[in-house]
Amino acid sequence: MSASSLWHDTKTNIAEIFSGLAGWILIAPVAALVPRRLDWIAVIGRESGEFVDNTKYFFIDVATDKTNGLRIVHVTGLPEVARAVLDQGFEAMVYPSLRAIWFLMRCGSVVVDSIEWYQKWRRFFLIRARLVQFWHGVGFKRIEFDKWRNEAPGKKILSSRWVLWPRMARRYLYGRAIRFDAVVCTSVFYRDNVFAKAFRSRHLPITGYPRNGFRNEHPLDWINADITARDKLEVCRSGDRKLVFVAPTYRHTPGVPLGLDPGQITKLDEFCELHGFEFVFKFHPYERGGAAVAGRHLHVLNPHSDAYPLLPYMSCLITDYSSIYMDYLLLDRPVYFLVPDFRQYVSGDREIQFDFESMTPGPKFENWDGLLGGILQGESAHWQQRRLNLCQLAFDGHPQADSSILLLGFMRDQGWIPALHPTLGNGTR
Known part of the structure; x- marks a missing residue:
């Protein structure tokens, strides 16, 4: 690693530590007092809130089903993404506007599929919300906790005991290395061999991935x-x-x-x-x-x-x-x-x-x-x-087009979102 890269990483780490401390002291205590609505779901995409991957298709499935009784909002840092969603008649908010901050403090659940969702203090506005992680792929490379414990040979020192635990503590402080309420899995094999090792999570439901439905039937898909x-x-x-x-x-x-x-x-x-x-x-x-x-x-x-x-x-x-x-x-x-x-x-x-x-x-x-x-x-x-x-x-042979339905069913069973009214349906588009 070059001296300039090392200095950049050091500055970034220091900034994240102070940002995390400020979040825990100034934001989390206030956000913890705000009552949350179980029928409100926030969706935060990769990077700064891109409309891609599993969060995109979960949002489409839920937003286009008018029978589920849920309010779902795509929260993004990109105004052009918010405009595109709003132009199709669905809800999006630009973070860090006051509306978006208030929605994050009030929503009962948040669905993400990458590591950037916690940034810019979002993690602290979401205190007490149910955190659901889709992640963004299944393959053969180590990810998150499993990667940190098993760095590549050229980086093995980062996995040593004396370096690993300070890294983990720092990441917990600013919101990355947290315990999720659910990490979504695609199969028993990937649950047991990948996601259970890579994340701290209370639940590991097997639902599949919404992006793999490959339907392309709605303007939002494009x-x-x-x-x-x-x-x-x-x-x-x-x-x-x-x-x-x-x-x-x-x-x-x-x-x-x-x-x-x-x-x-x-x-x-x-x-x-x-x-x-x-x-x-x-x-x-x-x-x-x-x-x-x-x-x-x-x-x-x-x-x-x-x-x-x-x-x-x-x-x-x-x-x-x-x-x-x-x-x-x-x-x-x-x-x-x-x-x-x-x-x-x-x-x-x-x-x-x-x-x-x-x-x-x-x-x-x-x-x-x-x-x-x-x-x-x-x-x-x-x-x-x-x-x-x-x-x-x-x-596991699961129809991927049903993944959003399965995840909503799991969330209802846990009491994270309201039960369906008997007269309403339970399907997406």
Whole structure:
């Protein structure tokens, strides 16, 4: 770690400690006195309240069901997101406005799917609210508590006893390392082997993920999707061209993602021209190395956009270590893994929790030439069966379109939201 990075991290840690102390002293005692309404639910998306991932689709499912008797509000730090939701006739508030702060102090439950929800003192305005964490993926990399206890070999000192517990105490102080009321799981396997180790939670309900319903029936589904790219891809599909989704994971180490230097980019575009493919790239929002990707048949999605409405368009997926491939298994289409730097990744970026080979149901390649040849060859029946087996392990065969209904049912059983009136229904859109 460079001296500048160390100094930046130190300043950030000090600021978070003082922010946490101020929150506990000034905000939490007041928020604890405000009565909460069980029929009010706040939803806070990733980053600064993006309209993406599981919180987006949970919000859509609940907000469009007029029979559940609930008031649900998307709380965001992004005015453009709030406007988009409001324009469709649903509720959104911009934090930290007084309205949004008051709603956080009054709502009975909050649903999140990432780590940023606690920031800017939101955690303290939500004292005594029921906290439900969806998280944002299932894969094979360690997350949260499990990651902190098992850092990659290059960072092992951070997992030592004398460093780990001060880290945990600091994170608890400002709101990250807390005990949730519920952490949502996709299957028994992931509950027992991932989420029970990664989070402190009173409950671990198995409901599946709302984003994996892949319905795209409501205008809200397309908010924050890359509409420009969608329209281009519709034209490509009508011309009988095959769409390939490319989703590299984010690396903390510098470099061009997936070896996409100018020469390789040119080769990919020529390959697509020759064989009737269109490559659709979705880089992590923090990734800075994908800006140079461009070509007649190479399409780069807005990194902050929601890719899930576009996944059903894709004929196959290419990734390295991104957990999006697990959700893509539900579409029962080929997955290819480009992993030229496996040893470097697990030693410097993220510890792998499971055996990589057993958890990746698709052929592995160390370079683009081999991967492109593999796409032309197609996958074998062996990989098709491996996909089906892993999909069953990851999702227990549950219809993902029912996940919001199941979560609301669980919350009612716990008394966190009001029981349904006998004359009302219990289904979402």
